[in-house]
Every structure is written in C-alpha cells, then in structure tokens.
Amino acid sequence: MTMHIGQSQRRENARRHLSGRGHFVSDLTLPRMLHAVFVRSPMAKGRLVEIDTSEAEQSPGVVRILTAAELNARCKPWVGTLAHFAGMQSPPMNILAEEEVLWTGQPVAMIIAKSRAEAEDAADLVMVDIEDSEPVTDGAAALQDGAPLANSAARNNLCYEALLETPAVNEAFADAAHVVEASFTFGRHTAVTLEPRAVIADFDPSSGALTVHHGTQTPYQFQDVYARHFGLPEGKVRVIAPDVGGSFGMKLHVYNEEMGAVAASMILERPVRYVADRLESFLSDIHARDHIVKGRMALDAEGKILAMDVDDLAPVGAVSAYPRTSAAEGNQVIRLMGAPYNMPDYRGRLQVAFQNKVQTSQYRAVGHPIACAVTEALVERAAEVTGLDPFEIRARNLIADDAYPHVSATGYQFEKLSHQASLAKLREMMDPDALRADQARLREQGIYRGFGIASFVEITNPGAAFYGVGGARISAQDGAVVRMTPSGDIHCAISVTEQGQGTETIIAQVVADQLGVSPERVSVTTGDTATTPSGGATWACRGAGIGGETALRAGRKLRERILTLAGALLQADPATLRLEDGAVVDVATGEARITLEEIGRVATYRPDTLPDGVDHSLTVAHHFAPSGYPFDFTNGIQGSLVEVDVETGIVRILKHWVVEDCGRIINPLLVDEQIRGGVVQGLGPAFFEECQYDTDGQLTNGSLADYLVPMACEMPDIEIAHIETPTEDTILGAKGVGEAGTAAAGAAAMNAVNDALRPFGARLTQTPMTPLRILDALDAARKQRTDP
Amino acid sequence: MKVMLSTTVNGEQVQEAVLPRTSLADFLREDLGLTGTHLGCEMGACGACLVLMDGVPVHACLVLAVQAEGSTIETIEGLNETGAAADLQARFHDRNALQCGFCTNGMLMSAQALLEANPAPTRDEIRDALSGNYCRCTGYEAIVDAIDTTARDRAARTEAAK
Numbered sequence: 001m002t003m004h005i006g007q008s009q010r011r012e013n014a015r016r017h018l019s020g021r022g023h024f025v026s027d028l029t030l031p032r033m034l035h036a037v038f039v040r041s042p043m044a045k046g047r048l049v050e051i052d053t054s055e056a057e058q059s060p061g062v063v064r065i066l067t068a069a070e071l072n073a074r075c076k077p078w079v080g081t082l083a084h085f086a087g088m089q090s091p092p093m094n095i096l097a098e099e100e101v102l103w104t105g106q107p108v109a110m111i112i113a114k115s116r117a118e119a120e121d122a123a124d125l126v127m128v129d130i131e132d133s134e135p136v137t138d139g140a141a142a143l144q145d146g147a148p149l150a151n152s153a154a155r156n157n158l159c160y161e162a163l164l165e166t167p168a169v170n171e172a173f174a175d176a177a178h179v180v181e182a183s184f185t186f187g188r189h190t191a192v193t194l195e196p197r198a199v200i201a202d203f204d205p206s207s208g209a210l211t212v213h214h215g216t217q218t219p220y221q222f223q224d225v226y227a228r229h230f231g232l233p234e235g236k237v238r239v240i241a242p243d244v245g246g247s248f249g250m251k252l253h254v255y256n257e258e259m260g261a262v263a264a265s266m267i268l269e270r271p272v273r274y275v276a277d278r279l280e281s282f283l284s285d286i287h288a289r290d291h292i293v294k295g296r297m298a299l300d301a302e303g304k305i306l307a308m309d310v311d312d313l314a315p316v317g318a319v320s321a322y323p324r325t326s327a328a329e330g331n332q333v334i335r336l337m338g339a340p341y342n343m344p345d346y347r348g349r350l351q352v353a354f355q356n357k358v359q360t361s362q363y364r365a366v367g368h369p370i371a372c373a374v375t376e377a378l379v380e381r382a383a384e385v386t387g388l389d390p391f392e393i394r395a396r397n398l399i400a401d402d403a404y405p406h407v408s409a410t411g412y413q414f415e416k417l418s419h420q421a422s423l424a425k426l427r428e429m430m431d432p433d434a435l436r437a438d439q440a441r442l443r444e445q446g447i448y449r450g451f452g453i454a455s456f457v458e459i460t461n462p463g464a465a466f467y468g469v470g471g472a473r474i475s476a477q478d479g480a481v482v483r484m485t486p487s488g489d490i491h492c493a494i495s496v497t498e499q500g501q502g503t504e505t506i507i508a509q510v511v512a513d514q515l516g517v518s519p520e521r522v523s524v525t526t527g528d529t530a531t532t533p534s535g536g537a538t539w540a541c542r543g544a545g546i547g548g549e550t551a552l553r554a555g556r557k558l559r560e561r562i563l564t565l566a567g568a569l570l571q572a573d574p575a576t577l578r579l580e581d582g583a584v585v586d587v588a589t590g591e592a593r594i595t596l597e598e599i600g601r602v603a604t605y606r607p608d609t610l611p612d613g614v615d616h617s618l619t620v621a622h623h624f625a626p627s628g629y630p631f632d633f634t635n636g637i638q639g640s641l642v643e644v645d646v647e648t649g650i651v652r653i654l655k656h657w658v659v660e661d662c663g664r665i666i667n668p669l670l671v672d673e674q675i676r677g678g679v680v681q682g683l684g685p686a687f688f689e690e691c692q693y694d695t696d697g698q699l700t701n702g703s704l705a706d707y708l709v710p711m712a713c714e715m716p717d718i719e720i721a722h723i724e725t726p727t728e729d730t731i732l733g734a735k736g737v738g739e740a741g742t743a744a745a746g747a748a749a750m751n752a753v754n755d756a757l758r759p760f761g762a763r764l765t766q767t768p769m770t771p772l773r774i775l776d777a778l779d780a781a782r783k784q785r786t787d788p
Numbered sequence: 789m790k791v792m793l794s795t796t797v798n799g800e801q802v803q804e805a806v807l808p809r810t811s812l813a814d815f816l817r818e819d820l821g822l823t824g825t826h827l828g829c830e831m832g833a834c835g836a837c838l839v840l841m842d843g844v845p846v847h848a849c850l851v852l853a854v855q856a857e858g859s860t861i862e863t864i865e866g867l868n869e870t871g872a873a874a875d876l877q878a879r880f881h882d883r884n885a886l887q888c889g890f891c892t893n894g895m896l897m898s899a900q901a902l903l904e905a906n907p908a909p910t911r912d913e914i915r916d917a918l919s920g921n922y923c924r925c926t927g928y929e930a931i932v933d934a935i936d937t938t939a940r941d942r943a944a945r946t947e948a949a950k
Contacts, residue, residue, distance in 0.1 A: 010881055017889025018877040020824020020864030024890065027823035117809065194828045194836055194890040194924050227891070245890030246924045278829040500887030500925050673884045676927030704833035704922070712918035712928040717911075741927075 004519050005732075006507040008669035011505045012520075013498065014643040016243075023242040025198035025215040033200065034263055035061055035763040037110040037119035038274075039126045040283065041101035044135035044356040044697025045150070048099055048128070052110055056125035061118025065126070066110040066264060068096040074263040076229045078254055080320035082280055082470030085327055088160040088352075090320035091153035097261045098154055101130055102318035103358045104698055107256050112264055112272060129611040133696035135356035139292065139315030142353045150354040151318045159320055159352040160327040164334055166409050171346040172307035176298035185766040186370055187690035191363055193707055195245020196276035197285065199258045207557045211238045212262060217247040217497050218537045219750035223529045224473050225323070226262055236535030241527040244499040249679065251499075252539055253286050254322045282702030287691050288363035290315055291333060291370050298345075301384035304352055307345035307409075310374065313352045314360070317664075321361035323472045327352045329360065332367025335410045335468040338375050339457035340419050340635065341397045346409035356697045365742035368538075369457060373747040376454040377765065380751045390453050390751070391427050394637075398423060398455060415628075417635040418723045419455055421658040426453060426499060427719050429657050430639045441661065443759060450758070451641045451652070452751020456744035460662075460736025461632040461727075462543035463625060477625035478546050479533030482555035484512060484562065486604035488582065488596030490515055491526040492554070495535025495747035495749040496547030501738065502670035503543045507551045508577050509666055510732065514555030515562070515578030515598070528538040534619060543737020544666055545632055546624065549730040554622035561620060565603060566594055568614040570625050604606020628729035636660035636723075636740055638679070640748035641716075644756040647779060649771030651753060653716045660740050661723040664733035668722075671737050676718045686746035761785065795856045797822070798866030806853045813848035814836045815856075816863060824864035824893050828922065834896035835921035839863050845901045850922040873900050877939045884933040887925030894921050899935045907946075908939055 016022055019121065039051075053065040077092035097108045103750050109126055113119035136142045136150040142157040150157050175181060198215040210232055227234040244251065257274050265272040276284060292313045298306040299504050309371040312333050316326035322600035327350075330630070334348030383393040398419035399406055406414045420576055439449050464476035480494040492511050498504050508522040515522075525531055536542055559579055566584040567574035581591040582601070602609060603616040610616055626632070639657040644650075657673055665671050688708035692701045701707045726733025746767060753774070754763050766773055789804035797820060802818050811830075816839070827869040828834035830849045837848040838864040867873050876899055878887070886892045897919070902909060902917040909917065914935050915928070923931065 011884065014881050014889065015886070017886055017892045018880055018896070020822075020893055021869040022824070022889050023832060024823075024826070026827070027817070029818075117807075192924060194834060194888065194922060195826065196828075246888045248924070278831070278834075308905055416819065438884045498891060502884070502887075669884050673887065673926060673930055676885060676929055678927075680927040681924070703831060704829040705831055709922055709924070711922065712915040713912075715915075715928050717929055718927060 001400065005666050007601060007667065009505055009509060009519060009667055011502050013504055024195055024245055025200060025213045025242065026195055028200055028213055030200060030202060032769040033271040033273055034112050034114065034268065035116040036261070036264060036272050036274040037111045037116065038107035038257060039111065039123050039128060041097060041104060041106045041108055043101065043130055043132045044104045046101050046130040046132035048097060048108065048522060049131050050129040052127035053109065056111065056122040059118065059122035059125055061114040062111060062122045063114065064268060065113045066112065067430045067704045068098040069269065071110060071260060072098060073229060074266060074525060076323040078229065080322040080325050082254045082325050082467065082472055084470040085325065088327055089155055090152050090159060093319050093322065095256050095263060101682045102151055103356050105358060108259065110260050110264060112268060137355055137357065137693060137695060137697045139353045139355055140312050141357050143316065143351060150356050154354055157354045159316060159354050161352065162331060162334065162347040162350045164410055165344065166345045169309060169345040169347045170308050173298045173309065176306055177245065177301035178299040178382065178385045179296055180378055180385060182377060182381065182765050184293045184377070186291045187768055188287045188360065189685045189686065189689035190282065190285055190287045190691055191248045191249060192252035193246030195246060196278060196281045197251065197255065198253040198275040199261045199623040200271055200273045201262040202271040203265040203269060204338050205265060205269045209236045209238065210262065211240065213240050214258065215244045216241050216251045217244060217499055217539060218252040219262050219497065219527055219529050220495060220534045220537060221252065221474055229259065230262060230266060238530045241497060247499045249362045249366065249539060250285050253324065253361050255284065257284060268766060278704055282699060282707065283359060286321055286359050286361040286363065288360055289370060289685065290360050292350065293370065293374050295378055296373045297382055299382050299386065303382060303388050303393050303396055305338065305341050305343045308339050308343060309347045310334060311349045313351050313353065315355040317357050317359035318354055319359060320621050321359045323474060324362055324467065326359055326361045328362055329367045333370045335412060336367055336371035336457060337410065339371065339408055339412065340399065340455040340725055342399050343409050348410060352505065355545045358691060363741035364504050364678065368456065368681055368739055368743035369746050372456050372744045373452055373750055376747040377468045378579065380754065390430060391423065394423055394455060395420070399682060412633065413629055414633050415729065416725050417457065417633060418661045418725050419635055420539060421723050422635060422637045424659060425659045425723065426637045426639055426657060429719060429721060435641065445644065448646055448756045449643045450752045450754065450756025451639060452748045452755050453639045454744040454747035454750065456635065457635045458634040458736065458739045458743050459631050460541035460634055461626050462540050463630050464629065465630045470738055474621055475534060475536035477623050478535030478542065478550045479621065479623040480550045481533055481619060481621045482554040482558045484558065484596065484600055486600045488600045490517060490522040490604055492522060492551055493532040494551055495532050495537055496543045496549060497527045497537045501538065501543055501674060502667060503538060505593055505670065506544055506548060506666040510548050510551045511555040514559055517582050541738040545730070545736050546626060548666060548734050549626040550622060552618055552732050553624055557620040557622055561615065561618065562599060565599055565614060565616060568611050569599070569602060570594060575638065614695060626729065630736040632729065634662045634728050634735045634737065634740060634762065638744040640752040642749065642752040642756055644774060646708050646754060646760065649774035651769065651774070653683060653749065656716050656718045656745065658718060658741065659723065660720065660737065661725050662725040662737040662740065663735035665722060665724060666734055672720050674737050675720055675741040678738065679718050679745040680710050680715055682742040682745025683715065683749055686769060791854060793853055793857055795858065796860045798862060798869065803830040808852065808854055810853045811849055812856055814851050814855035816848060822863045822865050826890050826893055828890065835898065836891050838894040838897035838929060840897060845897050864896060867896065867900065875941060876900060879934040879938045883930045883934040885926060885930040891921060891923045895923065895931055902935070903939055903942065908943060
C-alpha cells in the first residue's frame with residue numbers, strides 16, 4: 001500500500017491561484033455593500049478637542065460618518081493582558097480614539113460611502129482638532145522617573161516586567177574564565193503581507209446573524225471576539241476566511257478597523273467593507289520586534305558556557321495588543337536565550353514599555369530571532385576569546401543528542417532534539433575549511449567574505465499553557481469532521497486554516513493514509529466557522545503537529561466505523577479486515593472484499609439491508625489538544641555566506657544553508673518552501689526592513705517605495721537538509737516548521753557579516769545591517785585603531 | 789462625469805462608462821470582475837497588478853482606465869484561457885512556486901514577458917527580471933526554478949521541432 005505521508009505532493013488549491021481564480025476577501029463584492037475609510041490621527045500624542053464632519057457629510061457618495069460616541073457604544077472595550085503575566089497592565093481600547101490619541105494613524109472617525117474613492121474624498125474634509133503633546137517614543141526614556149505617560153489611562157509606562165533567575169548565576173560569572181558581552185538593537189519591522197488586511201462585515205437584522213468575511217488565520221477566535229464584544233450569541237456569528245493573502249501572525253490580532261466594520265454593519269444594517277491600502281497597513285498593522293538587549297555570557301577555560309545574563313527592553317506601543325498581548329514576544333525572548341546549549345545558569349530580565357507608536361505584537365517566529373541573534377553573537381565572541389572555531393565551540397556546548405529529556409535553565413522541557421547531528425550535517429554541507437581557504441585568498445584581492453552559523457530551537461504546537469491559563473480565549477484544541485460520501489469519497493472539515501502553507505494538502509495526505517485511499521479522493525474544507533469544527537487554527541506552527549494529528553485520529557475513527565460496517569456486510573470479524581486502495585481487504589489474504597463505493601451505497605441508500613443495530617453513519621468527529629509536553633520544540637542550525645563591499649557597505653548574500661528537524665515530515669516539497677520563505681523573512685529584517693520613526697513619532701517610511709523588502713535579486717539560493725526526530729507525544733510525530741527559517745537566518749547573517757569584517761575589527765550589533773551602519777562600524781573601528 | 793471607454797480585454801470588445809480617475813486595476817477588478825489582478829501597494833512597487841497592455845507588462849494600478857482606450861489588455865484570466873502560459877503555470881505548480889497566491893498573477897506576467905524577450909535567461913537574469921515582483925511567502929527560489937525549467941523546456945521543444 002502506498003503511504004502518502006512523507007511524499008512530496010503538489011497543492012491542488014494552487015491551481016486556482018495560478019489561473020487567477022483565488023477567493024480573497026479583497027476580491028469579494030456583496031449586494032448593497034458600503035465602503036469604509038478611517039480618518040486617522042496625524043500626530044502621535046494629543047488631546048482630541050473637536051471633530052467636525054459637517055462638510056464631509058455633504059460629500060458625494062457619503063452614507064454616514066461615525067464617531068466614537070456612536071461607534072464605540074456598540075462595542076465592549078478590549079484589554080490586552082494575560083492573567084499569568086503577573087502585574088501586567090494595558091488600558092482598555094475601543095474602535096475610535098476618545099479624548100486622547102495615542103499613535104500616528106489611530107482611527108478617530110469612520111466614513112461610510114458608496115465607494116472607497118468617495119469615502120477617501122470625504123475623509124479629507126473631516127476637520128480634526130487635536131491639541132498635541134510631546135509623544136513618548138524612546139523605550140528607555142519612557143521608563144525613567146518623571147517620563148510623561150504614553151497613555152494617560154496607564155499607571156506608568158511599564159506594561160510588564162519579568163525576571164527569570166537560577167540560584168547560582170552570580171557565582172557562575174564570578175568563577176568564569178571568560179565573560180563576553182555586547183548590546184544589541186533590533187529594529188521595528190512589520191509583516192507586509194501582500195494582501196492587506198481585509199474584512200466585509202454583513203449584519204442581517206432579519207435573522208440577527210452576523211457574517212464576517214475576514215482575511216484572518218484564526219476564524220474561531222474572531223467568532224468568539226465578535227460575539228462577546230458586540231453582544232451577539234456565538235451561534236449567530238459566522239466568520240469566513242477563504243484565501244488569505246499572507247498572514248504570518250499579523251492577521252490574528254484584533255484591530256480597530258475590523259471591529260469598526262462590524263459595528264458599522266450593525267448600525268447601518270448593510271455589508272461594510274474595509275480593505276486597508278498599503279499606506280494604512282504600515283500605520284495600522286502590528287509591527288514586530290523592537291528590542292534593545294544587553295547580554296553577557298560566562299565561559300570556563302575550555303569554552304564551555306556557564307551562564308547568560310540578559311536584559312531585554314521591548315517598547316510595544318501605547319497599548320498591548322489583544323487578545324495575545326504585546327508582552328508574549330519579550331517573554332519568549334528571555335525564555336529562548338541559550339536554548340540549544342547546555343547552560344546551567346541564567347538570568348533574564350524583561351521590561352515591556354509603553355510608547356506612542358502603533359502596537360508591536362506576535363509575528364512569525366515570536367521572540368526567536370532576537371534570542372537566537374543574541375545567543376549566537378555571544379557564542380561567536382566566545383569562540384574568538386577561546387580560540388575555537390564556530391563549529392568547535394558549538395560542538396562543545398550544544399546539548400548532546402542522547403541527553404534528553406532536558407530542561408533548560410529558562411524552564412523549557414525538551415523532549416528530544418538533534419543539535420549535534422544538525423551541526424555535523426551543516427558542516428558537511430558548508431565545508432567550512434574550503435570557505436576559509438576562499439576567504440583568505442579573496443581577502444588578498446580586497447574582497448571580504450564571511451560566513452556565520454546559528455543554532456536554534458523553535459517553539460511549536462503550544463498547548464493550553466500558552467494562552468489558555470492566562471485567560472485568553474484562544475483555542476488549544478483543533479477539530480476535524482471526516483465523512484465518507486455515498487460514492488466512497490472522503491471529506492475532511494478541519495479547524496486549522498490555509499494561507500498557502502499547504503494545510504489542506506497535508507491534511508488530505510494524512511487522512512488518505514488512514515483510510516487507504518489516494519489524497520485525490522480526499523477533499524478538505526477550512527476557514528469557515530459554519531462548516532468546520534471549532535479550534536485554534538493556524539498559528540505557532542499548529543497546522544501539521546496539531547491539525548495533522550487531529551485529522552489522523554478522526555480518520556482512524558472513520559476507519560473503525562467503515563470496518564465495523566464491512567464486517568457486518570461480509571459477516572467477518574472486523575479485526576480480519578483493513579482498508580487499502582479504496583477497498584476493504586482481507587488481512588490474511590490481501591484479497592479485496594468490498595469497495596468503499598459499495599459500502600457508501602449500502603449505508604446511504606439501502607441501510608435496510610444491514611443487520612439490526614449496525615451504525616451506518618459515515619461521519620465522525622474528533623477533537624485533539626496536545627498533552628504531555630507543554631510544547632513541541634524543533635531545532636536546527638543555519639549558515640550564511642556573505643560578501644561585504646567595504647567601500648559602499650553593501651552586502652551580497654551569496655548562499656544560505658539550513659538543517660532542520662521538524663519531526664515527521666508529511667510533505668517534503670511544502671516543508672522546504674516553508675523554510676525558504678521563513679529564511680527570507682529572517683534575512684529581510686537583518687538587512688533591509690525597518691519601520692523608521694522620527695522623534696515626533698511619525699513613521700517616515702510607511703510605503704513600499706520607502707520600506708525595503710527582500711526581492712528576488714537580493715536573495716540567495718537556500719540549501720536545505722533534514723533530520724527527523726518525531727515527537728512521541730502524538731501518533732503522527734510531526735512538529736511545526738513555520739518559524740524555523742525565520743528563527744536563525746538573521747543570527748547567521750549577523751555572524752557572517754562580522755566574520756567578513758573581522759580584519760577591520762569592525763562589528764555590527766544592530767539590525768537591519770544597512771550599508772550606512774556597516775560603514776559606521778568600519779569607521780568606528782578605524783578610529784579606535786588610530787586613536788587609542 | 790463618466791467617459792466612455794472602448795478597449796479589448798482578453799480578446800473581448802469592452803465598452804464601459806468610467807470615471808476618469810478610475811485606475812485600470814480598479815476597472816478590471818470592479819467593473820469587469822477580473823479579480824485575478826491583485827492590488828498590493830497601488831504605487832507600482834509590488835507587481836501584483838501587472839497585466840499585459842498591447843503585449844507589454846504594465847502596472848494596472850498606475851495606468852488610468854481611460855489610457856487603455858483602443859488598446860489590448862490581457863489579464864491572468866485571459867492568459868489562462870489562451871493556454872499561452874500553461875507550461876509556466878504547470879512548472880509553478882510542480883515546484884510549489886507560490887504559497888498564498890496573491891503575487892502569483894504578477895509573477896506569471898513578469899515571467900511570461902521575460903521569456904518572450906529572453907528565451908534563455910540565466911538564474912541571475914531571472915532574479916533580476918523579478919525585481920519588481922514582491923513575494924512574502926516563497927523566498928523566491930522556487931519561482932526562479934519554475935521559470936528556469938520552463939525556459940529549458942521551451943528551448944528543448946523548439947530544438948525538437950527543428
């Protein structure tokens with residue numbers, strides 16, 4: 001029998017996109033649909049004095065202009081805190097600013113018109129009078145005594161702080177043969193999904209039902225949010241998320257504009273569409289990262305890591321995002337430090353600060369790139385002071401592959417990882433000896449190449465401990481309904497969602513193998529709360545590990561049902577039967593006894609011919625939540641080869657390597673492309689991407705002409721290898737893979753740039769590593785040499 | 789005040805009244821329902837809205853609909869129906885050279901135009917030709933592979949036909 005798990009299968013749903021037949025929310029038009037545009041605060045901080053809409057109301061095509069008094073009254077405010085983040089504060093938020101504006105771009109009024117263009121015309125005519133005040137833009141300054149409040153409704157500018165500490169961390173530093181240290185600055189960047197955020201809210205007063213077509217990765221979360229915040233019964237709220245043009249964590253947060261569209265639809269009793277344009281996306285999508293980290297690492301004389309001591313300052317905007325909070329990233333930063341290594345002692349301090357900018361929150365590989373870059377840059381410095389090469393120092397410190405289960409100094413429990421095998425594999429792929437020889441030869445010609453490596457641990461498949469215990473209504477479980485049609489085809493409706501990762505394809509592969517059919521016979525439905533069972537959907541790499549396991553167990557339940565039915569029909573013990581090639585087969589002889597079509601026919605059209613009491617229903621449901629380890633961790637290592645032009649500061653990324661262990665691989669083709677996409681999302685912020693603000697809190701590069709994203713000509717070919725260590729917590733054994741590429745790409749690239757610049761004594765500790773920053777680092781090193 | 793526009797879209801004669809400020813992209817998407825042409829930035833930077841205008845790829849977001857008067861427009865829907873890019877679409881599918889699919893229209897348009905102009909591009913030339921096409925999902929390598937393979941296949945077919 002052919003097994004489909006583990007095979008490269010193409011995505012059937014890709015055909016629609018290739019022929020221009022995608023179903024994106026931004027493509028959808030509903031009868032009587034109206035268009036929404038928001039009037040936004042032009043300044044980062046101030047008191048709202050007056051909003052005059054009289055002229056705008058007369059503008060052609062305008063149906064209604066909504067201000068806070070009317071719109072916010074419809075919506076219960078939201079608060080972005082988690083109960084298990086002790087002491088965390090975040091003031092309540094609502095759709096439109098009332099009294100105070102908190103960031104540039106915060107919506108203050110909503111125009112509803114017959115077309116987007118007419119709504120935009122009217123928005124220009126709204127007069128907004130804001131008495132501006134000095135914004136708080138710098139994170140460190142925000143936390144100083146006497147700093148003005150970024151948000152008047154907060155007690156102070158400290159959103160959250162945390163400390164992780166082992167008892168002997170001070171002794172470890174006192175006893176160390178070497179201590180290396182550095183300060184790092186990681187810029188703000190943003191997701192830049194190619195399809196901006198899109199929503200069409202459609203409230204039907206005749207039935208009291210709200211249907212929201214929403215470009216989101218988490219439809220069930222939004223069903224719950226809309227029901228609770230707008231006072232609707234959950235059963236009356238349907239969220240449909242068809243094709244989504246990229247999400248990466250950005251499309252699972254609650255945004256003012258989407259809530260506004262729902263409120264406006266309820267007020268106007270007509271469908272209301274809001275699709276952000278790219279300029280609005282830069283102002284209103286969540287931003288990511290933005291960390292200043294001070295880190296120290298203690299080592300013994302042999303180069304063994306004894307401890308790390310890390311201080312992370314993360315400014316997150318004027319309010320914490322809802323419902324996952326803006327503190328989760330920093331929390332993950334301090335918990336992932338040193339994760340791949342045997343590190344007995346650790347101190348990690350986190351301060352999350354309010355400031356007058358749009359919120360930062362969860363984006364692909366939450367916290368991973370920061371923890372990885374800091375750890376790996378310090379390991380690289382440790383290699384320098386101990387005279388070890390980058391591979392050797394890691395070989396001495398990476399957790400041994402036979403040392404599991406292992407608990408990290410930060411408290412994470414690792415079931416089984418493969419760091420040493422990954423390191424060996426990477427060495428084989430990169431051939432560092434040859435790279436060193438090339439490097440030396442080219443340096444004589446004035447060409448500066450460098451390579452760097454970075455080990456990583458990736459958090460996947462979170463259980464209820466992640467958000468559930470903090471009181472957030474974010475499902476830890478996923479659900480699948482698998483049924484056989486009368487003609488013997490299989491259908492699976494599942495709560496994990498598809499944004500192009502290939503969710504539907506891998507679910508079909510998993511289900512197909514449980515039922516002995518080809519994946520072509522399995523159709524999969526995702527992304528509609530009315531037609532799929534509830535669940536957490538696709539975030540934190542849940543698709544394969546949790547979604548796949550859910551589908552597997554549901555498929556097995558249906559298999560048992562079919563075999564029982566077949567046993568009754570064939571007067572055979574079901575234990576002597578199995579499913580193969582679309583038929584029920586005798587285990588002993590391998591002989592096909594009855595086809596699935598025949599079973600479908602009998603169960604559906606002639607149940608009267610079955611013995612009494614035989615269950616002829618061909619639909620089963622199953623829900624699954626991870627138990628056992630609180631998370632599945634994956635691991636791997638990346639390498640980067642770069643060439644730095646020391647005259648211009650321009651870096652060419654020549655090659656990138658990834659060794660990755662995501663447990664059982666369901667579809668190698670899709671896994672590799674997930675990794676490649678992830679690598680590029682890690683290289684982008686390492687070299688190009690940064691949301692730049694001036695001291696007034698104005699975003700100065702909020703367009704795709706000014707904000708640099710990685711393009712084809714700047715990105716390297718990416719070589720990928722795998723090691724498979726399946727988790728034993730599930731039958732399937734799959735973990736996640738979505739964050740892996742992003743987690744360590746920037747760290748490897750930073751080490752590579754610094755390796756290239758080593759002859760000059762220059763060092764980068766800030767991302768993005770722009771040409772100007774590289775030239776500044778070269779300049780600083782030159783001054784230090786000539787000016788001791 | 790709307791003005792009459794007469795143009796050919798995907799081989800069909802189209803006569804519509806449009807506002808002078810309507811972009812070609814909005815005209816195609818909203819008036820003709822051709823939603824395969826996507827809008828990612830509306831400033832000519834992302835390439836999701838590329839269509840062929842008299843055989844040349846143009847950003848439909850930067851062209852006014854009225855500028856299409858008398859011209860021939862081909863969108864992804866038309867390219868799909870004529871089968872002119874069927875081999876390219878198939879290689880994209882084989883190689884999983886798309887994930888969310890939002891940029892795919894523009895990628896196919898750029899690739900088709902590149903291979904018309906340069907039937908045997910190097911990988912660097914392919915990457916260069918995609919310098920106006922933004923993809924957030926794939927990492928680009930699969931797209932480059934798909935275009936590279938299509939070029940080789942087409943060359944082999946041409947050779948075989950000789």
